[in-house]
Amino acid sequence: MTIELDEISNEDTAIESKFDLLIVLQQAPYSSASANEALDLALAAGTFEQKVALLFIEDGVYQLMSEQAPDALQQKSLEKMINALSFYGVSMLAVESHSLFERDLHPEKHIIQGVHFELLNTKSIQDLYDRSKTIIRF
């Protein structure tokens, strides 16, 4: 009886912070299709009501630059895809703060406004990995 109660309460408290899918984006945009494919997967998983988290890390943080204008490269704007994530039900966007720091990027100055990002340190990233059922790295 006690054990059953414990199980139920555990599930209840953790339900907000568990993810079906964690997509790790670690490459810069436009020089390869990696970022585009990762965001496509995020939109598709969001469409099917999976609980999705995105983690932007290393050169992947360059995907968050505001004022991207890839018309001359004949590519789709990642900035617009990132803005669409919340409508597609993607619930959590995380950025590793050290990756921003290393690249002289400032959230207020360089990063897309109007989208909420969680700034995470190394410890909270480990925690995010632990809370995610499936992890796919791009």
Next chain:
Amino acid sequence: MDSLPERDPQGFLVNLNDWTPSVASDIANTEAITLTDAHWEVIKLLRHFYQEYELSPAMRILVKLCKEKLGDEKGNSIYLLQLFPGSPAKLASKIAGLPKPTNCL
């Protein structure tokens, strides 16, 4: 109708800039649909969505979009199937001059 701009084998516009409301009516005619205000409401919604996100929404997202902007009565697949029979997301995108939706499952 001979004036329809270039389209791909599935009937989607090759150049999205070729779209005009009269092109929309012509494409709809080739699909045996006569556009009503109810159709236009969805078409405008789709075009606005595309301007903002550069994405053609697949079915589930189209339903969600209609639900949010037009209310529960119109935000369901039965309503959309009546307007755009068969495959609403694909057909509505085609008429609205958007690319074919990906993840069209």
Next chain:
Amino acid sequence: MTTLHTLNRSPADTQLFKQLLSTIRVGDTLLLLEDAVYYCIKNNLNRTIQDIEVFALKDDVHARGIPFEGSDVKLASYEEYVRLTERTDKLINWY
């Protein structure tokens, strides 16, 4: 003898940049392409390579949303890219 160095990798590829630094000489020109245009954000580029003229390809800079005010790097179009290859004796691509 002058060389045009083109660099395609992001600042995260420190090994490649080290090799470039050991090779580049005063009077050479550096042209940043693709992910290397992110060097325009790094504050320390001009301190690292003094007396080298640095360009970045305009289309790649704009695509990536890189703010350009106050940078010592010059923007180059594709035509200017060609002119840079003409005015130097040889070319090394760092990829």
